[in-house]
Every structure is written in C-alpha cells, then in structure tokens.
Amino acid sequence: xxxxxxxxxxxxxxxxxxxxxxxxxxxxxxxxxxxxxxxxxxxxxxxxxxxxxxxxxxxxxxxxxxxxxxxxxxxxxxxxxxxxxxxxxxxxxxxxxxxxxxxxxxxxxxxxxxxxxxxxxxxxxxxxxxxxxxxxxxxxxxxxxxxxxxxxxxxxxxxxxxxxxxxxxxxxxxxxxxxxxxxxxxxxxxxxxxxxxxxxxxxxxxxxxxxxxxxxxxxxxxxxxxxxxxxxxxxxxxxxxxxxxxxxxxxxxxxxxxxxxxxxxxxxxxxxxxxxxxxxxxxxxxxxxxxxxxxxxxxxxxxxxxxxxxxxxxxxxxxxxxxxxxxxxxxx
Amino acid sequence: xxxxxxxxxxxxxxxxxxxxxxxxxxxxxxxxxxxxxxxxxxxxxxxxxxxxxxxxxxxxxxxxxxxxxxxxxxxxxxxxxxxxxxxxxxxxxxxxxxxxxxxxxxxxxxxxxxxxxxxxxxxxxxxxxxxxxxxxxxxxxxxxxxxxxxxxxxxxxxxxxxxxxxxxxxxxxxxxxxxxxxxxxxxxxxxxxxxxxxxxxxxxxxxxxxxxxxxxxxxxxxxxxxxxxxxxxxxxxxxxxxxxxxxxxxxxxxxxxxxxxxxxxxxxxxxxxxxxxxxxxxxxxxxxxxxxxxxxxxxxxxxxxxxxxxxxxxxxxxxxxxxxxxxxxxxxxxxxxxxxxxxxxxxxxxxxxxxxxxxxxxxxxxxxxxxxxxxxxxxxxxxxxxxxxxxxxxxxxxxxxxxxxxxxxxxxxxxxxxxxxxxxxxxxxxxxxxxxxxxxxxxxxxxxxxxxxxxxxxxxxxxxxxxxxxxxxxxxxxxxxxxxxxxxxxxxxxxxxxxxxxxxxxxxxxxxxxxxxxxxxxxxxxxxxxxxxxxxxxxxxxxxxxxxxxxxxxxxxxxxxxxxxxxxxxxxxxxxxxxxxxxxxxxxxxxxxxxxxxxxxxxxxxxxxxxxxxxxxxxxxxxxxxxxxxxxxxxxxxxxxxxxxxxxxxxxx
Numbered sequence: 011x012x013x014x015x016x017x018x019x020x021x022x023x024x025x026x027x028x029x030x031x032x033x034x035x036x037x038x039x040x041x042x043x044x045x046x047x048x049x050x051x052x053x054x055x056x057x058x059x060x061x062x063x064x065x066x067x068x069x070x071x072x073x074x075x076x077x078x079x080x081x082x083x084x085x086x087x088x089x090x091x092x093x094x095x096x097x098x099x100x101x102x103x104x105x106x107x108x109x110x111x112x113x114x115x116x117x118x119x120x121x122x123x124x125x126x127x128x129x130x131x132x133x134x135x136x137x138x139x140x141x142x143x144x145x146x147x148x149x150x151x152x153x154x155x156x157x158x159x160x161x162x163x164x165x166x167x168x169x170x171x172x173x174x175x176x177x178x179x180x181x182x183x184x185x186x187x188x189x190x191x192x193x194x195x196x197x198x199x200x201x202x203x204x205x206x207x208x209x210x211x212x213x214x215x216x217x218x219x220x221x222x223x224x225x226x227x228x229x230x231x232x233x234x235x236x237x238x239x240x241x242x243x244x245x246x247x248x249x250x251x252x253x254x255x256x257x258x259x260x261x262x263x264x265x266x267x268x269x270x271x272x273x274x275x276x277x278x279x280x281x282x283x284x285x286x287x288x289x290x291x292x293x294x295x296x297x298x299x300x301x302x303x304x305x306x307x308x309x310x311x312x313x314x315x316x317x318x319x320x321x322x323x324x325x326x327x328x329x330x331x332x333x334x335x336x337x338x339x340x341x342x
Numbered sequence: 343x344x345x346x347x348x349x350x351x352x353x354x355x356x357x358x359x360x361x362x363x364x365x366x367x368x369x370x371x372x373x374x375x376x377x378x379x380x381x382x383x384x385x386x387x388x389x390x391x392x393x394x395x396x397x398x399x400x401x402x403x404x405x406x407x408x409x410x411x412x413x414x415x416x417x418x419x420x421x422x423x424x425x426x427x428x429x430x431x432x433x434x435x436x437x438x439x440x441x442x443x444x445x446x447x448x449x450x451x452x453x454x455x456x457x458x459x460x461x462x463x464x465x466x467x468x469x470x471x472x473x474x475x476x477x478x479x480x481x482x483x484x485x486x487x488x489x490x491x492x493x494x495x496x497x498x499x500x501x502x503x504x505x506x507x508x509x510x511x512x513x514x515x516x517x518x519x520x521x522x523x524x525x526x527x528x529x530x531x532x533x534x535x536x537x538x539x540x541x542x543x544x545x546x547x548x549x550x551x552x553x554x555x556x557x558x559x560x561x562x563x564x565x566x567x568x569x570x571x572x573x574x575x576x577x578x579x580x581x582x583x584x585x586x587x588x589x590x591x592x593x594x595x596x597x598x599x600x601x602x603x604x605x606x607x608x609x610x611x612x613x614x615x616x617x618x619x620x621x622x623x624x625x626x627x628x629x630x631x632x633x634x635x636x637x638x639x640x641x642x643x644x645x646x647x648x649x650x651x652x653x654x655x656x657x658x659x660x661x662x663x664x665x666x667x668x669x670x671x672x673x674x675x676x677x678x679x680x681x682x683x684x685x686x687x688x689x690x691x692x693x694x695x696x697x698x699x700x701x702x703x704x705x706x707x708x709x710x711x712x713x714x715x716x717x718x719x720x721x722x723x724x725x726x727x728x729x730x731x732x733x734x735x736x737x738x739x740x741x742x743x744x745x746x747x748x749x750x751x752x753x754x755x756x757x758x759x760x761x762x763x764x765x766x767x768x769x770x771x772x773x774x775x776x777x778x779x780x781x782x783x784x785x786x787x788x789x790x791x792x793x794x795x796x797x798x799x800x801x802x803x804x805x806x807x808x809x810x811x812x813x814x815x816x817x818x819x820x821x822x823x824x825x826x827x828x829x830x831x832x833x834x835x836x837x838x839x840x841x842x843x844x845x846x847x848x849x850x851x852x853x854x855x856x857x858x859x860x861x862x863x864x865x866x867x868x869x870x871x872x873x874x875x876x877x878x879x880x881x882x883x884x885x886x887x888x889x890x891x892x893x894x895x896x897x898x899x900x901x902x903x904x905x906x907x908x909x910x911x912x913x914x915x916x917x918x919x920x921x922x923x924x925x926x927x928x929x930x931x932x933x934x935x936x937x938x939x940x941x942x943x944x945x946x947x948x949x950x951x952x953x954x955x956x957x958x959x960x961x962x963x964x965x966x967x968x969x970x971x972x973x974x975x976x977x978x979x980x981x982x983x984x985x986x987x988x989x990x991x992x993x994x995x
Contacts, residue, residue: 093455093508131746132746133743133746133747133749134749134788135692135741135743135749146562146620146622156630156680156682156694156696161694161739161741161751161786162786162788162798162800163741163749163788163790163798182434182436182449182451183419183436184447193836193863194824194826194836194838195838196836196838196861196862196863196879196881197838197840197859197860197861197881197883199879200859200861200879200881200883200908200910200912201883201910203910203912203934203935203936203946203948204908204910204936204938204944204946205406205936205944205946205972206405206406209445209467212439212445213438213439213445213447214438214439214445214447214465214467215465215467227632227634227678227680227698227700234634235549236549236568236570236612236614236636236638237566237568237614237615237616237634237635237636237676237678238614238634238635238636238676238677238678238700239636239638239676244498244518244520245467245496245498245520246496247520247521247522247545247546247547247572248522248543248545248574250547250572250610250638251610251638251640251672251674251704252610252638252639252640252672252673252674252704252706253640253672253704253706254640254642254670254671254672254706254707254708254727255706255727255764256704256727256729256763258729258761258763258810259810259811261702261704261729261731262731262761262763262776262810262811263810263811263814267811267813275906275908275936275938275942275944275946276942277405277471277473278471278473282904282941283904283941283942287902287904290891290894290902291812291813291889291891291902292811292812292813293766294812294889294890294891294892294902304776304777304808305776305809305810305811305812305814305851306761306763306774306775306776306810306811307763307766307774307811308812308850309765309766309768309769310766310768310894313768313894313895314894314895315894315895316893316894316895317895320536320587320588323489325490326489326490326529326536326587327529327531327536329490329528329529329531335606335608335640335642335644335668335670335672336606336642336644336668336670336710338725338727338764338767339767341531342530342531342604342646
C-alpha cells in the first residue's frame with residue numbers, strides 16, 4: 011500500500027473505490043502546493059504511463075493472479091519475495107503480486123495489460139520507489155538515491171529478477187554477478203581479459219567485492235572498509251596503515267592513481283608500462299617549476315641518473331612505496 | 343579447508359536425516375507439492391586438471407595463470423531445504439577451486455525466516471609475482487631482475503549474522519579476517535648500494551563489528567560500532583655474502599652485506615563508528631545521511647642489524663656493522679559526513695542535493711636509534727610527519743521525465759579541499775600544501791523505446807582551478823553513450839562508447855590525456871538456447887597520454903608518452919549436438935584474445951573448447967581444453983604458452 015500511495019501521490023487517488031487501506035497507512039494525496047510552484051515544468055508533461063494503476067481497481071488476491079499467470083506464480087514460489095504473501099506489517103498479506111502491481115480487479119475483468127500497473131514499464135525512479143518501500147534501509151541500499159545507477163535510470167529490476175528464483179533475484183555466485191554487470195559494463199569486463207588483473211574471470215572475486223552497485227560515499231561506488239576507508243583495504247590490509255610516513259597519493263587520490271584495477275597489460279596492474287615512467291609523471295620538476303605548478307610531490311625526492319639500470323625501477327629501492335613506518339624516503 | 347570439505351560432505355547426510363524422519367514433521371502443514379520437492383539440490387563438479395607445463399617463462403606463467411595439475415573440486419553448489427524449518431529454512435553451500443588451485447573459495451549461508459540470516463565467506467588467493475620487465479626492459483644494458491617478487495597468499499574470511507531479519511529492529515554481528523603470508527625477495531638499501539635479500543611477509547587484520555538496523559515506517563537507521571586490530575611481522579634477512587646491485591669499490595673498498603635481520607613489529611588498532619539514516623518524512627521527500635568515523639593508529643617497533651662492509655656517504659666513514667632501532671607511532675582520525683535529500687516537487691521532476699566532507703589527518707612521530715661500530719655512541723634522531731586531507735563536495739542533480747520513456751538530467755558539482763604532506767628533501771620545504779578546486783557540469787539523457795531499445799547518454803565537463811597532482815583530473819570532458827537493442831527475444835545487441843579527455847595546460851605540466859573505449863556485444867539464443875547459444879563482445883580501447891617532465895640527470899625538459907591500443911574480443915558458442923532428442927552432448931567453443939600495441943605491446947590468447955555429455959540421469963561428463971598464449975615483443979623472454987586439459991563429472995542432485 012505504501013508503494014502505491016507514494017507512486018501515485020501527485021495524481022487523483024486511484025484507490026477511490028479500493029477497500030480502506032490497512033491501519034497505519036495513509037491514503038494517496040490529490041496534490042500539494044509545491045505542484046503550483048513548479049507549474050512551469052508541467053508544460054513538458056506527457057501522457058500518463060500505461061504502467062500505472064487504473065482508477066477504481068480493488069485487490070483481488072494472489073490466487074486470482076495464478077489463474078492466468080501460472081508459470082510466473084510457480085516461479086515466484088521459489089523467490090524470497092514469496093514471504094510478502096504473509097506480510098501483515100505492510101498490509102500485503104494474501105496479495106503479494108499486487109504489492110508491486112497494484113490492485114488487479116479491473117485487469118482481471120478486462121485481461122487488458124493497460125488495466126494493471128507494470129513496474130517494468132514505469133520510469134526507473136518510480137520502479138525503484140516501489141522496491142525501496144521495503145528495502146530502503148538494507149545496508150547495501152543506503153545511499154541508493156545517490157548512486158550513479160540511480161542517476162542513470164538503471165532500475166532495480168534491471169539487475170534483479172523479481173519473479174524468478176532466489177539466485178536470479180540476487181545473484182550470489184560470483185560468475186553470475188560478473189555476468190550481470192558485464193552486460194552493461196562491456197569495456198570494464200574487456201579489461202579483465204588482460205593478463206594482469208584481479209581474479210574475476212577465474213571466479214575468485216566478483217564486481218561487488220569492490221563496488222556497491224547501490225551507492226557509496228566513494229567515487230565509482232567503491233565499497234568502504236572499516237567505516238570510511240577504501241574497500242581495497244578489505245583484502246590489502248597490509249597497505250592500510252596509518253603509516254608513520256605516508257605516500258600522499260594513496261590517501262589523496264587513491265590506489266587508482268597508479269593502478270588500473272580492472273586489468274592492464276602492465277605488470278602489477280600499473281597504469282604505465284614501467285615504474286620509473288609512472289613515478290616521474292609526478293616527481294618530475296625542478297623546485298622552481300614545481301612551485302609554479304602548485305602540485306604536490308612535484309619536486310623529485312632525489313635526482314638519480316636514470317640511465318643506470320640501478321635507478322630504472324624506483325621500487326627496487328623504495329620498497330615501501332605505499333607508505334613506510336621507518337623511512338621517510340620509503341626505503342624500508 | 344578440511345572443515346569445509348567435512349561440512350560439504352555432511353550436508354547430504356543431513357538431508358537424508360531430514361527425509362527419513364517424516365513422522366517428526368508436521369505433515370498436516372506440508373503441501374502436496376512440498377512433499378515431492380527435493381530437499382537437497384545443486385551440483386558438484388569434480389575433475390582432474392592436466393597442465394602441459396609452461397613453454398617459455400614459467401615465472402610469467404605463474405604470475406598470470408598459475409594453474410597446476412591434479413584432482414580438483416572445481417565447483418560445489420548445494421542447497422538444502424529443511425522440511426521442518428525448525429533450525430533453518432535453507433542452507434546454501436558454494437565452493438570452487440579446492441585441491442590445489444591458486445584460488446579457493448567457500449561460502450555458506452543459512453536462513454530461518456524471522457529468526458536469522460547467517461553468511462560466511464572464505465577466500466584464499468595465491469599471489470605470485472616475478473616479472474623481470476618490471477625492473478629494467480633494456481636487456482642490452484644488463485638484465486636487472488625484479489627485486490619485488492612474491493610467492494604468497496592472501497586469506498580472507500567474513501562472517502555476518504543478522505538476527506530477526508524483517509523486524510523493525512535487526513541486531514547484527516560481524517567478523518572479518520584478512521591475512522597475508524609467504525616468501526619473497528625484496529631489497530635492502532644501504533648507502534650507495536642495494537642488495538636483494540629474502541623476505542618473509544606476514545600480516546593480519548581482524549575486524550569486529552556489531553550494530554542494529556532500525557526500520558520504522560518513515561525512518562530507517564543503521565548504527566554500527568566496530569574495531570580492527572592489525573599486525574605486521576615482516577622479516578627480511580640474509581646470511582650470504584652479497585655484493586649488491588652496484589658492485590663498485592669506493593676508495594678501494596668493496597661494499598657488501600653478509601648478514602642482515604630486519605624485523606617489523608607493527609601493531610595497529612582502530613575503532614570506528616557508523617551511523618546511516620534514511621527517511622521519507624513526506625511522499626515527496628527522501629532524506630539520507632551518513633556519519634563515518636574511524637581512528638586507526640599504529641605502533642612500530644622496528645629493529646635492523648646488518649653486517650658487512652658499508653660506507654657513510656657524508657663522512658666517507660667505512661663500518662662493518664649497524665644496529666637500528668625505531669620506535670614510532672601514527673594516529674589518523676578520519677571523519678566522513680554525507681548528507682542529502684531527494685525532493686520531488688512535481689511528479690516528473692526530481693532534485694537530488696548532496697553534500698559530503700571527508701577529513702583525514704595523519705600525525706606521526708618516532709625516534710631512530712642508530713648504532714654504528716660503537717654501541718656507546720648511539721645516534722638518536724627524532725622525527726615527526728603529517729599528512730592532511732580535507733575534501734568537500736557539493737552536488738545537485740535534476741532529473742525530469744519529459745515523457746514516460748524519456749528522462750533528461752542535468753547537474754553540477756563542486757569539489758574543493760586542501761592537502762598537506764611532507765616536502766621532498768630537495769624542495770627545502772618541511773611541508774607542501776596543495777589545493778583542490780573543481781567545477782563540474784553534468785548532463786544526460788535516458789530513453790527507453792518500446793522496451794526493445796534503451797539508450798542513455800552521459801556527459802560531464804569540468805574546469806579545474808587547482809588539483810593535487812600533475813596527472814589529476816583538471817580540465818576534462820567525459821562522455822558515455824550506451825545502447826541496448828533487443829532485435830527479437832532471441833537476439834540482443836549492446837553498444838557502449840566512452841571517452842575521457844583531460845588536460846592540464848600549465849606550462850610546467852602540459853598534460854594531455856585521451857582515452858576511448860568502444861564496445862559491442864551480441865547474444866543470440868534462438869528457441870531459448872535449446873540448440874545454440876552465441877555470446878560475443880568486442881572492445882577497442884585507445885589511450886594517449888603526453889606529459890612534460892624534467893630528465894633528472896641533465897635537467898632538460900622532455901615529454902613522457904604513453905600509448906595503448908587494444909583490441910579485445912571474447913566469444914562462446916554452445917551447440918547441442920542433434921540426434922539425441924534434445925538431451926545429447928553439448929559442444930562449446932570460443933575464448934578470448936587481447937592484442938595490445940603501443941607502449942607495451944602484448945598478445946594474450948585463451949581459446950577454449952568444451953564438451954559435455956550426459957552419462958546417466960544425474961551425471962554429466964565433461965572435458966575442456968584451454969590454451970594460454972602470452973607474448974610481448976619488447977620483452978620476448980617473458981612469453982609463455984600452456985595447454986590445460988580438464989576432465990571431470992558434474993553430479994546433479
């Protein structure tokens with residue numbers, strides 16, 4: 011019921027002829043003054059989506075849906091959402107189907123698709139609000155309305171199959187998760203075919219080990235570890251610190267400053283083919299020019315003769331390049 | 343490992359126990375359909391992998407692939423339903439790669455409706471890395487082997503228990519463990535010389551956490567309190583005479599090390615707090631907020647004893663032994679706050695406003711006690727260091743549904759902050775400060791036509807006034823176009839195009855970066871994939887980076903170039919061999935290839951051929967051949983090729 015009321019909040023109540031809502035829920039509002047303030051925007055209003063609930067419909071119960079949609083009904087019995095059928099708290103008891111699709115009586119009479127609300131045909135934001143009626147506070151969903159998926163109109167049902175088995179509702183196997191993400195993130199998945207990469211194609215990791223597809227405070231939906239540290243530290247605990255001598259890019263711009271985590275042709279997933287070239291991109295100016303460019307680390311720590319093989323791999327000596335507890339020069 | 347194998351073995355027994363005790367079950371409650379439903383379902387893949395041996399560089403093979411021969415539990419996926427639902431509703435067990443593969447995983451989850459959700463995850467990932475080219479590609483000048491090489495493992499374990507899921511108050515507990523151990527080679531640096539020595543890394547991090555999730559009608563909150571402990575007991579040692587990477591004599595004296603013990607005794611801990619809030623006080627307003635605070639700290643007790651022939655460059659004093667003791671500590675309070683709301687003033691318009699601040703301050707101090715030759719003349723050096731990062735971001739997005747299938751969006755975000763870090767020795771500054779100021783405009787369109795075609799465009803352009811590093815995003819444009827088209831139910835096409843153009847016109851930097859990724863994908867499964875399924879994708883990625891820098895040895899200005907031009911393709915065709923009534927053998931063929939040219943040309947091929955045939959009702963026999971071919975024209979000595987043949991059975995339950 012809450013889903014229905016929030017989705018239809020700005021229009022005339024579709025529940026006019028519906029039974030009274032369960033205790034604790036509010037009827038839909040016919041409108042509010044803010045609509046007037048934004049009247050100018052309404053000039054772009056288009057026709058009402060055919061995915062919305064028709065007026066005058068009432069609840070019919072899931073068994074009525076089963077009469078025609080036997081295959082979906084059967085598949086739904088293996089879906090965790092079948093628990094909605096017993097959800098008294100939200101008033102969904104005995105009408106799990108209609109908890110998302112809205113009252114179905116008119117659709118049952120007419121058998122017309124136009125007489126039932128179909129979340130898959132709604133704008134993504136409205137589909138999401140149906141799901142978030144129950145799922146807003148799950149730990150993975152906090153920040154959902156801030157995620158890039160939400161901004162890009164990627165609805166919950168784009169990744170979660172509501173009617174099918176538990177595994178298709180929320181893929182748990184790493185290969186299935188990766189396949190789901192790779193459907194859209196083609197170039198990222200292509201990077202994992204390169205020789206130096208995290209072990210996703212091997213099934214040892216999945217995209218959601220590093221990214222929270224529902225949102226994160228960090229860019230690119232990177233997961234956090236121990237409250238607010240980058241999720242990389244979940245596995246690379248030895249790089250977590252804090253170090254007595256920090257290497258600033260690790261903290262200020264993160265691991266991706268030097269590493270391409272999706273995969274690279276360069277050893278250790280570096281963004282450049284040799285270590286010295288990577289280091290020199292920052293540590294590359296004389297003091298005067300570094301001050302002029304106002305960037306950090308512009309002055310090299312030392313002027314080595316890079317023609318000597320000894321100095322062509324900076325990390326041979328600067329072994330603690332992620333941060334050192336002993337040496338300011340990151341030598342030990 | 344044994345524990346999980348035992349557990350996996352015990353599950354069928356548990357299932358038998360359940361099915362053999364129908365009297366104990368509430369038969370009146372069981373529906374007829376449930377009685378015929380199998381309690382234990384899933385499959386087990388057991389096989390033997392044969393590895394041909396790596397032709398070419400074994401070290402590169404191990405760094406990239408690392409699969410070996412032997413019997414393997416390749417996959418396990420079991421689901422056990424409880425007929426009585428007394429202790430659990432369902433238990434799922436998954437695993438892969440057991441028996442010697444470099445990646446072993448295990449997962450167990452158990453649920454009982456309204457009582458608990460239990461999740462346990464385990465991973466053991468081998469990390470072998472020995473890449474000579476990482477050090478020096480100029481083989482003509484003498485191969486200088488990589489001295490950062492490891493043969494190690496990382497083990498991760500995660501346990502989480504939710505109590506009373508679905509209720510308004512959900513307490514939860516969690517524990518995670520992450521450890522690394524193994525052997526390797528690292529470098530000991532002393533004066534003008536450096537020495538490759540043995541390394542034994544060993545670290546462990548434990549995370550304990552507990553909290554509650556509160557779910558009310560219009561208000562949801564999560565409160566979590568956690569803590570971590572950390573230890574790093576790395577040891578570096580040698581007892582051999584080693585003349586180092588620069589075997590030159592100084593004033594007629596040859597430098598060498600013939601004894602070394604470095605012991606890192608690092609201990610750390612942290613407490614952290616997490617408060618998350620979401621609320622929808624009215625139907626047109628959602629509010630969210632996060633407060634994250636952590637306070638990690640580290641205490642260091644480091645000791646080093648080295649013997650041999652060394653020189654102090656400032657005094658040209660030669661000495662034969664040195665004892666260094668370091669006591670230090672670092673504190674790093676870190677606070678993150680993220681607040682925002684989504685307002686829907688009219689039905690078709692959403693405005694999302696968010697504000698974030700992330701503030702990290704690292705302060706450290708310590709003392710180095712250095713004894714050279716005479717313990718009575720120890721030199722004590724005190725040191726302090728700081729690192730500060732203050733990052734802020736404000737973003738506003740507006741999304742307008744122009745039509746039921748067409749959404750326009752626009753926005754703006756402003757990032758600003760400051761950073762402070764130690765100054766480089768040559769800069770003469772104790773600390774360097776940097777600033778961040780970046781204005782970013784956002785725009786986008788999403789269009790979904792007739793459910794067959796989805797199309798979205800994103801565009802982002804920024805004008806950065808200040809940034810932290812020479813290669814940071816400064817003046818940039820980023821665009822992404824993505825389309826998916828379902829030509830018919832059995833045929834889907836996808837395309838994605840992304841471009842990033844970043845420039846820093848500062849005369850001291852002159853940074854130009856341009857990357858493009860173009861991808862196409864196709865999925866064809868006529869008759870629901872009954873006879874044939876074809877999936878494939880192709881990506882062409884190019885990257886160009888030009889940057890000005892100063893050559894250290896002669897202070898001349900030079901240009902750093904990096905180029906990458908990658909063709910990547912992968913495909914898999916699955917065919918059901920006709921003539922067996924739709925239940926015959928299946929043949930799969932495909933694989934992936936990467937051809938990269940540019941600064942590090944690389945070819946990497948992985949063709950694959952699979953054959954599956956049913957042997958009896960619940961069993962399939964399968965075989966797979968896979969070839970790994972890796973070649974790098976600049977580093978020919980790193981190429982390898984290998985055949986992997988796997989045969990096994992998949993038992994379905």
